[in-house]
Amino acid sequence: MKLDNTQVLMMDDIPFQPNLPKLLRKLRVKEDTRYAKQIECLLDEAQAIARPRAMYRVAYVDSRDEDSVVIGGVRFHSRVLRVNLDSVHRVFPFVVTGGTELHEWMQAQDDMLLRYYADVISETALRQASAMLKAHLVRRYALGRTSTMSPGSLEDWPIQEQRPLFALLGDLEQAIGVRLTDSMLMIPSKSVSGIRFPVEKTFESCQLCQRERCPSRKAPYDPDLYARRYRPEMEAASEGLR
Numbered sequence: 001m002k003l004d005n006t007q008v009l010m011m012d013d014i015p016f017q018p019n020l021p022k023l024l025r026k027l028r029v030k031e032d033t034r035y036a037k038q039i040e041c042l043l044d045e046a047q048a049i050a051r052p053r054a055m056y057r058v059a060y061v062d063s064r065d066e067d068s069v070v071i072g073g074v075r076f077h078s079r080v081l082r083v084n085l086d087s088v089h090r091v092f093p094f095v096v097t098g099g100t101e102l103h104e105w106m107q108a109q110d111d112m113l114l115r116y117y118a119d120v121i122s123e124t125a126l127r128q129a130s131a132m133l134k135a136h137l138v139r140r141y142a143l144g145r146t147s148t149m150s151p152g153s154l155e156d157w158p159i160q161e162q163r164p165l166f167a168l169l170g171d172l173e174q175a176i177g178v179r180l181t182d183s184m185l186m187i188p189s190k191s192v193s194g195i196r197f198p199v200e201k202t203f204e205s206c207q208l209c210q211r212e213r214c215p216s217r218k219a220p221y222d223p224d225l226y227a228r229r230y231r232p233e234m235e236a237a238s239e240g241l242r
């Protein structure tokens with residue numbers, strides 16, 4: 001791990017430890033078949049080149065107003081984030097990636113099925129790296145329960161807020177190879193950005209998201225949660241007057 005003079009920390013030694021039987025189950029491929037052999041070869045290739053990395057910093061909440069919060073001198077516009085950080089002072093903005101090596105390897109697969117397998121393998125590398133970053137933060141900063149929010153996961157916190165988040169973390173492209181496109185998507189695509197923060201009760205953005213049949217859903221949609229916890233008082237009062 002490296003620490004630079006802006007207190008941004010880089011994890012560039014994250015191992016990729018894939019589990020073939022688990023992957024085969026996920027892909028619904030039986031062992032000892034031609035497809036299983038192809039996946040095993042891809043997994044060997046991926047493991048040989050993968051270099052998942054992460055970058056994060058310790059940042060502090062400077063101020064809050066009704067719909068925004070200032071963290072490390074940078075303002076973020078989200079009512080939900082602002083309420084979630086109501087009694088929080090220290091937060092951990094981060095970007096974690098499966099890495100440019102896996103991205104290029106995945107892009108180079110010219111067979112559609114192999115490319116799909118490579119995509120799932122790269123996603124697995126990203127998920128493992130995310131879990132390692134979380135474990136590292138919890139251990140190093142003696143955190144209890146934590147949650148994360150990511151720009152673009154909710155209408156309340158639009159994808160354009162990737163810019164201020166990236167601004168908090170310095171030159172991500174040079175450090176870990178992650179850049180933003182004009183439409184605010186990250187390249188490599190197997191990357192996740194966000195802010196991790198301590199919570200008393202676990203929060204998942206999915207609780208406020210109505211998207212049906214999302215394969216990544218982590219919690220059921222709660223139709224009353226926004227009104228219960230996040231609706232601004234003025235708005236709630238004017239609703240009551242109608």
Ligand code: SF4
Binds near residue numbers: 206210214216217
């Ligand atoms: S349900 Fe899916 S799209 Fe909605 S916040 Fe969760 S992971 Fe994102």
